[in-house]
Amino acid sequence: MVDSEQVLGCKAPMGLVLVLLLSSLLGPLGQAQAQDCEKPMRYTMSLTGEHIQKEHFPNGLVVTFECATGYRSTGGSGKTTCAAGTWTTSTLSCEKFNCGSLELVNGHVEYSEGTSFGSVATFSCKDGYILSGREKLTCGNTEWLGRTPTCSVVKCDSPPSVDKAEGPSPKRDLYDFASVVRYKCQKDYTINGSASLKCSSNGKFTPNPPTCLMVRCNAPFIPNGSQKSGALPSYVHRSLVEYECNPGFKMEGKGVLICQLNSTWSSTSECKAIIITTTPTTTTTTPTTMTPKTPATTQKDGSVVILYYIVYY
Numbered sequence: 001m002v003d004s005e006q007v008l009g010c011k012a013p014m015g016l017v018l019v020l021l022l023s024s025l026l027g028p029l030g031q032a033q034a035q036d037c038e039k040p041m042r043y044t045m046s047l048t049g050e051h052i053q054k055e056h057f058p059n060g061l062v063v064t065f066e067c068a069t070g071y072r073s074t075g076g077s078g079k080t081t082c083a084a085g086t087w088t089t090s091t092l093s094c095e096k097f098n099c100g101s102l103e104l105v106n107g108h109v110e111y112s113e114g115t116s117f118g119s120v121a122t123f124s125c126k127d128g129y130i131l132s133g134r135e136k137l138t139c140g141n142t143e144w145l146g147r148t149p150t151c152s153v154v155k156c157d158s159p160p161s162v163d164k165a166e167g168p169s170p171k172r173d174l175y176d177f178a179s180v181v182r183y184k185c186q187k188d189y190t191i192n193g194s195a196s197l198k199c200s201s202n203g204k205f206t207p208n209p210p211t212c213l214m215v216r217c218n219a220p221f222i223p224n225g226s227q228k229s230g231a232l233p234s235y236v237h238r239s240l241v242e243y244e245c246n247p248g249f250k251m252e253g254k255g256v257l258i259c260q261l262n263s264t265w266s267s268t269s270e271c272k273a274i275i276i277t278t279t280p281t282t283t284t285t286t287p288t289t290m291t292p293k294t295p296a297t298t299q300k301d302g303s304v305v306i307l308y309y310i311v312y313y
Contacts, residue, residue: 035059070117128177
């Protein structure tokens, strides 16, 4: 116990002594509570060393911040001091780490939130190419987390050969996307389908390979008609003949026949007889008018004879 007289250096009144005693007892406790600081928090920073797990931060304590994972320092100090329950301002500045843009040859890259820490890059290839590797990568603390994928060109196996045809040409074991092969039928054969096939993005040639057909049409015939012009035997694919009708008959249809792939003629023309119709004759009767004529004839004896004539009109 401190002697109040010793503290004051002289004998003091009792009231003043009591006040001094209370201040000496309660003062240190109140001062300690006012000087404590709460755990400091920074959105882009984290505490270092032993202070990470600490919960009690007394007055005067100095702690250090560093940039949090995924952030980089742009300058300043991370030190801050607990002063009477408040942390002093640190000058450290942090910004998100940027992994930089990625390049995908024959493909495309889409980013969820730019190219900074936490962003996700999604990869896709253009038509005719296949993605080899991971479809998505995440920007980490120091780099993209994973290897950038690649886009490989689609390959097609060689299409089959066709009976009575030359090809496919050019001949290879594998063909790149969009490659074209061709077929050619042998002499006297006609191609049925497409002569050209293309390697598509699904790894198959399209359309289906053609076939080679021997096309022969029988001699054309239209009753009551005769061939006017066109091809002569033998009639192969696309041979064309033109027919005309005999006298007294009229062509119904174009009169042009074409030899088709199924060895039949295309036209349904026919010659039909011309029917002559007569129109009944109408006779008109004109009424007759009689006009009397009275010429006079003088006889030798001086008498006059009057003759009457009837004239028909």
